[in-house]
Every structure is written in structure tokens, then in C-alpha cells.
Amino acid sequence: MTPIEAMLSILREEGVTRVFGNPGTTELPFLDALVAAPDIPYVLGVHEGAVVAMADGYARATGRPAFVSLHVAAGLANGLSGLLNASRSRTPMVVTAGQQDRRHLAQDPMLSGNLVELARSAVKATFDVQHAHDLPVMLRRAFRLAVLPPAGPVFLSVPMDLLAEETDVDVFDAPVAAPPAATGMASAAALLARARRPAIVAGDGVGREGGVDALVALAESVGAVVYHQPMHDGVDFPMGHDLYAGALPPVNAEIRRTLAPYDLVLIAGCHAFMPHHYSPGPALAPGTRVVQVDSDPTEIGRNFAVEFGLTGAIEPALRGIAERLRELRPEVGHRRVELRERHLGARAAAETAALKAYGPAPLEPVAAAHAVASGLPIDAVVVEEAITTGVLLRRFLRLERPRSLVHTVGGGLGFGIGAAIGAAMGDPDRPVVAVLGDGCAMFGLQGLWGAARYGVPVTFVVMNNGEYRTLKDTLDNWDSRATHAGQYPGLDLGPLDFGAAATFFGIEARRVAHADELVDLVAGATHRDRPLLIDVPILGHRQGEHP
Structure with missing residues (x-):
């Protein structure tokens, strides 16, 4: 079979049912081949950050490596933050990028670059595919490495002319060995x-x-x-x-x-x-x-x-x-x-304090966090990228089932929107609620296009205080080394209308007026059949409760 036929054969054998990508000229041979492979649909994202985040959420929901197609050096660079997150979070992923045509690579053509070196620090392993007969070997090896402890993303650079070759290549079967049993x-x-x-x-x-x-x-x-x-x-x-x-x-x-x-x-x-x-x-x-x-x-x-x-x-x-x-x-x-007795007492005290904070918008952060936790449907998946409000949210979450919480310890902002879309695609029978800080949402806003495009019924809850509150809090507690107390250059976002942003992408939006309304809107995630963005005004720095 040809290299591209071998590639599709291996994807099927590895359980790949979606390709997450943002294409360019160097991926055209792959896109052309997918026309004859309706069993492997292409999930388009309009920015590589959203693409990698969607793949991350999908891999976690399904328990299988996700497959990602990025575009040369620039597309890979845009996806690096997501790859760093996946590496830190041990998410199995196989990522390819189309390299420029080898026949003029020495001329340093437009879009070319050292893809392997660019990816190396953000992934578990890299492969520079230079010969058609190596593609099946390296691709199979990438899927194996992606799941071996510690799991993580693996990258392959694949020249566009290699995928267009008619060379006959062999595909071999390599079953995954189970991890060894511990002794002692x-x-x-x-x-x-x-x-x-x-x-x-x-x-x-x-x-x-x-x-x-x-x-x-x-x-x-x-x-x-x-x-x-x-x-x-x-x-x-x-x-x-x-x-x-x-x-x-x-x-x-x-x-x-x-x-x-x-x-x-x-x-x-x-x-x-x-x-x-x-x-x-x-x-x-x-x-x-x-x-x-x-x-x-x-x-x-x-x-x-x-x-x-x-x-x-x-x-x-x-x-x-x-x-x-x-x-x-x-x-x-x-x-x-x-x-x-100790834990029930602590939880009851936290519940009482949060309920006392309920009231009209802008909400106390602790009340907003409690309202979200109170409204969560049974069996919901919570995608959390809310930084300060997220810390409060975890005090009230009572999630029992594995894969009910999605977060990244990687720290690359903009993860939450895409990860929520991927989580919903990977396990469509569970309601997905994404709790996002306004700053985090701004980093990943392009992901809303994917939610609208594919009609993914995610409930996006944006905690909107118009600032980078976590940095202000950290600066205040910085061992008294901050020399200009109360001054925070570069840490204010100002008023943000996330309803307008949602409307631009074709997503329905609601702005919360009271904590009780937030409980009801989140509870509605059970029966939602399209995405909804909930804009939650919360009190800013020094106006409400400190985490």
C-alpha cells in the first residue's frame, strides 16, 4: 500500500475515529485521502490552540490517544501551549505536522522550519519521517509511546511530498503490552x-x-x-x-x-x-x-x-x-x-458561609462557585479553568465518577473551551459544564467557533471580574516585596461582554442577575441540545471574598 494508505490503515487499527486539525497546503495530501475515509471525520478548529485542547479533552473522555494534524512551523508553534498542557497532564496524543516539500527544502521555502526541534521541549518524543517505508514504523511507534507510562503527546514531522508518493510500504501489527504487575x-x-x-x-x-x-x-x-x-x-x-x-x-x-x-x-x-x-x-x-x-x-x-x-x-x-x-x-x-465527623463539619460550615453570600450580581466569588456546584446535573463532567474561582469551586464539588473533572496542571491558558468540546464529543451521553475565568476564556475564545459548528451542547460558565485576580492576590502576598501596594499594571481587562462574543460565534448567551438564576441555568445542562454561554459578573479584587 502507499504511505497515505498505510497511514489511514494504522489510524483505524489504533482506534482513531476523528482527526482534530487546522489544515494548510502541506496537509493537502492527507485531506485528499480523508475524502475516501468517511469513517475518520475531520474536526476543524480555527486556531491550533483550540484544536489541541479539543484533542486533549477527547482523549481523556475516551481513554484513547487522540490524533492531531497541525500545519508546518507556524501551526505547530500555535499549538505548543496545548502540547505543554498535554505533557504535564499525561494526555496520550499523536500529533503530526506537514513539512514542506523535500525537493526544495534546501531553499528555505515559505512555511518551512525545524519542526522536530520546535516540538521537542513540549512533547514526549519526536520523529522526523524522511522515507516512505519509515512512516508506518514511526507512526506505530508514536501510538505506543503515547500510552506508555508516563503517557503524553508524541510528534511526527511528515513532508507533504512523502504522503503523495506511490511507493509500496509495509504495515506491521504491534499489540500493546500490558504494564508489568507490581510486586511487594x-x-x-x-x-x-x-x-x-x-x-x-x-x-x-x-x-x-x-x-x-x-x-x-x-x-x-x-x-x-x-x-x-x-x-x-x-x-x-x-x-x-x-x-x-x-x-x-x-x-x-x-x-x-x-x-x-x-x-x-x-x-x-x-x-x-x-x-x-x-x-x-x-x-x-x-x-x-x-x-x-x-x-x-x-x-x-x-x-x-x-x-x-x-x-x-x-x-x-x-x-x-x-x-x-x-x-x-x-x-x-x-x-x-x-x-x-471532621469532614462533614467542615463541609457544612463551608456550605453555610457560601449560602449567606448569595445575592444579586455582581456575585461574591464563593457564591458563584457554590451555585455552579449546586446546579450540576448528576453525572456531569466539569471542565475547570477558572483559577481563583476554581479553587473555591473545588470546595463544593462532590464528583464521584472518574473522568468527571477535566483540568490541566500544565498552566497554558485557553485550554477550557476546547477541552470541553472534546470531552462532549468523546462522551456525548454526559452533560459537560465548563467553568472558565474571563482571562482564560479570552485565550481560547476561538474554540467557541467549534462549539457552534458542531452543535456541541456544552454549558460555558464564564466568571467575569474583568481582571487577572490571581496575580493581584499573589502580588499582595508576595512576602512584602511588592513596593507599590495596590497598584497592578497590566492586570485589568476592563468590562467584557461575553454575551456579545458568544453571539458573534452563533452561540446563545445569558447574563446572570442573581446566584439562584445561576443554579437553574447550570441545572439545565441535563437537557441542553446546543451550546450555551453563561456570563457571570462576579466581584473583583478586594470587593469580595479572598480565596
Whole structure:
């Protein structure tokens, strides 16, 4: 078969049912071939940032690598922020870009560039395809690498004239080997059974690898308090569970303080805590006893000492530890009662404070966050890119099912709109609610074109305070080093009419007048059959509650 025929054959075998892209001249041989491949529709985005974000959300919803087609150096550059997000969030993705025709590449033609070097720092691996017979080998290898721990995006540069060749190439089959099973589960269980005050940190690897139920069984067997990793990208433990204490803050000093009372910490599927703001010292105090479980061997003991480490597929390892704990039967009833009372009390206090803040727009941020959480339909998927209001939102979310939360720890803004579209395409039976900061929404606004084009019934909730509030808050708390208190150059967006923006793209919009109205609009996501943008005016810096 020809190179392009081999490419389409491999896409089908790898389970690709959509191509996410923004095309140009160097992708024309691929586009022409797709005309005869109606089983692989082309999902167009009008900016590569939106394209990669859509693919990210789709890959997470389906559990399969997404396939992305970008356009030469400029298109790849536009997509780099999304690729950085995918790398940080461990999203499997195979990304191609059409290189200029090799027959005049030496002349430095328009649109050409060193695609491999441009992509290298943003992806897991790169391939520079130069020979037709190498395309099937490298493409197959890219799909394998994309899912092997640590998962992530893999890039291929493919010259346009190579795809147009009539050369006969071979396609080989290469089934994916299952991750190896961890050993030492009995020893890990014994350490946990002897702990008097155990804690668990649930990392995003747990959710990605289907280990949530196993971790619940383990936590209940040992009576451990459970924290999400800082800035977690998904549901790695049920957020309404009695043992759940919320997410760790993304600061080493705060992580150290939070975990100090516990005599043993189990860390599962967590990428080294990834702090955001600097603080002196490590995330774990010296002498902290740690049991670590991860499918990526480079994570074991990466940033802290580990007493016992298990490398292998996360779900079987956690399930094996839980089974051995049931055999050991540690006495944990008193711990579970104590934790339940503590957590229920904290949640009730937060609910009471939020309800007191309800009122007309502009809303208190805490009231807006609570209203969204209160209105969420059962089985909703929440895509969160709201920075400061998102921190408040997580206090009230009670998401139970894996893949119910989509976020990126990568930090590249503009992710939320595209990711929500991809999530809805990947799992169309679940309502999707995207909670966005106004600054984040501005970075990814072109994604609304895709929502309108494909009629994706996403509910976009924009928290509109007209500023980069997180930077103002950070500047205020910057160890008194800020020399011009109360002055914030470059941090104000001014009045933004997101209803007008939605209308431009052909999307219905509503502007919220009261917190109760926001609850009702979000609840309507259950029966929505087209996209809706909800513009939520919230109080700005120093006018409302500080996160």
C-alpha cells in the first residue's frame, strides 16, 4: 500500500475515529485521502490552540490517544501551549505536522522550519519521517509511546511530498503490552496496617489508570484520610467520600504542614507534587515514612525519600494492597468515625458561609462557585479553568465518577473551551459544564467557533471580574516585596461582554442577575441540545471574598 494508505490503515487499527486539525497546503495530501475515509471525520478548529485542547479533552473522555494534524512551523508553534498542557497532564496524543516539500527544502521555502526541534521541549518524543517505508514504523511507534507510562503527546514531522508518493510500504501489527504487575503488595499492606495515623495522596495516575475503586477499598480498609494531589486534573478519589479531605495546596510548606500529623503517607500515581509558588524546604518533612505506587519507575523517590516503592500498573497494585489489608483486618472503625465527623463539619460550615453570600450580581466569588456546584446535573463532567474561582469551586464539588473533572496542571491558558468540546464529543451521553475565568476564556475564545459548528451542547460558565485576580492576590502576598501596594499594571481587562462574543460565534448567551438564576441555568445542562454561554459578573479584587 502507499504511505497515505498505510497511514489511514494504522489510524483505524489504533482506534482513531476523528482527526482534530487546522489544515494548510502541506496537509493537502492527507485531506485528499480523508475524502475516501468517511469513517475518520475531520474536526476543524480555527486556531491550533483550540484544536489541541479539543484533542486533549477527547482523549481523556475516551481513554484513547487522540490524533492531531497541525500545519508546518507556524501551526505547530500555535499549538505548543496545548502540547505543554498535554505533557504535564499525561494526555496520550499523536500529533503530526506537514513539512514542506523535500525537493526544495534546501531553499528555505515559505512555511518551512525545524519542526522536530520546535516540538521537542513540549512533547514526549519526536520523529522526523524522511522515507516512505519509515512512516508506518514511526507512526506505530508514536501510538505506543503515547500510552506508555508516563503517557503524553508524541510528534511526527511528515513532508507533504512523502504522503503523495506511490511507493509500496509495509504495515506491521504491534499489540500493546500490558504494564508489568507490581510486586511487594504484601509488604506495603503490612506497613499500612501498622500505621496509627495513615494518610493517602491520590494522584492523577489513579484516575487515568482506572484505580479509583481500588483506592477507595484501600483507604476504607486502613481508615486513612485522603487528599488529592495539588491542582489535580481529574477525580482520583470520590470528592464526597467521608475520608476525603480535599486537595493539597501547591506549596511545599503547606503540603509539609498538612501531612505532618500522619505517621505514614501512601502516595499513588502522583507526579512529585508539582508546587506552584516557592517556599523553602521539601514537600515532606525529613523522616516522613512514605509508601509510593506508580506505573512510571522514574517517579519512585523522585523528590523525597521512600521507605517502600512499588512500580507497575496502578490499579492492580492498589487492589492487591487492599485485598491483603482485608486479610490483616486492622482495627480502623474509630478512625473512620472521627474523619467522617471532621469532614462533614467542615463541609457544612463551608456550605453555610457560601449560602449567606448569595445575592444579586455582581456575585461574591464563593457564591458563584457554590451555585455552579449546586446546579450540576448528576453525572456531569466539569471542565475547570477558572483559577481563583476554581479553587473555591473545588470546595463544593462532590464528583464521584472518574473522568468527571477535566483540568490541566500544565498552566497554558485557553485550554477550557476546547477541552470541553472534546470531552462532549468523546462522551456525548454526559452533560459537560465548563467553568472558565474571563482571562482564560479570552485565550481560547476561538474554540467557541467549534462549539457552534458542531452543535456541541456544552454549558460555558464564564466568571467575569474583568481582571487577572490571581496575580493581584499573589502580588499582595508576595512576602512584602511588592513596593507599590495596590497598584497592578497590566492586570485589568476592563468590562467584557461575553454575551456579545458568544453571539458573534452563533452561540446563545445569558447574563446572570442573581446566584439562584445561576443554579437553574447550570441545572439545565441535563437537557441542553446546543451550546450555551453563561456570563457571570462576579466581584473583583478586594470587593469580595479572598480565596
